[in-house]
Amino acid sequence: MTTEQLWEQFFYNLRVQRRSQATLSFYQVTRQKLAGYLTLEGYPQEVPGLTIQHLRSFVMWLEAQGLNPGGQHAHVRAVKALFNWSCREELITVNPATRLALPPLPRLRLPTVTSSETQRLLTTAKTWDQPLRDAAIIMMLFDTGLRVSELVKLTRQDLLAAQGLLRVRGGKGEKDRTVPIGTRTLTALGAYQRRERRPRWPHVEELLLSHRGEPLTRSGVGIRLARLSVASEMPRELTAPHAFRRGFAVEFLRNGGDVFTLQQIMGHASLDMTRRYVSFLDEDLKSAHLRFSPGDRL
Known part of the structure; x- marks a missing residue:
């Protein structure tokens, strides 16, 4: 074959x-x-x-x-x-890739948005043409850890405000899950829906819309964040959608969350994927060591 x-x-x-x-x-x-x-x-x-x-x-x-x-x-x-x-599947009897080693990857710290940088973006968004929509996007990305592909698929029915949840459909691997959402983000979404969301057609159910009233796309979110980063005098890599996903994970762990809950929220297939975010907590690990150092307690 x-x-x-x-x-x-x-x-x-x-x-x-x-x-x-x-x-x-x-x-x-x-x-x-x-x-x-x-x-x-x-x-x-x-x-x-x-x-x-x-x-x-x-x-x-x-x-x-x-x-x-x-x-x-x-x-x-x-x-x-x-x-x-x-x-x-027994299509072949000998696997030529069994001993094929994965090339080593450099251990680089990937860009991660912080709370202060998120606040700068929110401040900039206030002066733009769709301030409520942009604020909702920024808050949702930083508060939920959603992938941008999941964000743009959300409909109004997926927002379960009374329960403080988002229903995420067709995530990675086509797996559905529910994600908790904070009150400040719910407030931002409510303001956007009441005062700024204007669908072009009555049947448009997507939550986030472009200025034309059409469903927002992945590239549309990326372009908007790129422009906001320039206006905020921030490096573009800090405002890429996945930088918000990393930022959410880091802040969740920093604020006392555990990796098991984080795995469920982010929709990771394995805990190994979630554990990678612990490496972003150097200062927190250093502080913990100062408090609990076995050597200092001898």
Whole structure:
């Protein structure tokens, strides 16, 4: 069986599992890169002839093309996912990616928005053409940790104000969940809905709308935050939607929340994903050590 045939069946399985378009696009890029490399080098397209050496040379080729470690890591994850699945489904008898190592990633501190930076953005938003909508976006991102794709899908029916909850539909992996929301954010949403939300058509149920009264898109949120960051004289990376998601996680833990609850709120499939946010709490860990140091208590 050729790698292309494996990819076809793998993609069919992903669609059956209702994986997101972003996930399909992620694997499609690797599919094209790997196929192009195998053709370029004249390496076997049949899986029995494809070895670990071929896959390792593919990774080296990616590096030589100038791809950063994060990009290399992503392609290797996709290759391993393809062959691991194919082996489990007994489409192949030997997995050429079993010993394919993931390239090491540099331990960089990813941009994370803080409370003071969120307040600066809210102050700037007050002077803009849709101040209530923009304030609602900023507060929701910082107060709930929603992914931007989840944010723009919210409808008015998903806001359960009496219970202090948001119903998040079709999150990552098409999993639904409920997310708590604070009173200040509820107040911001209420003000936006009463005074500024003007749908272009009666059937528009999405909660957040553009200035034309149409459902706001992911790119629309990103562009708005980028402009707000410039007006607030803040680095763009600090106001990217995912920087708010990290900021929510850090503040939640800093304020006494536990990783198990955080996992449920953020919709992480595993606790390992949630634990990564502990690394953002250097000063808090230092303070805790000063209070509880075993050495100082000898």
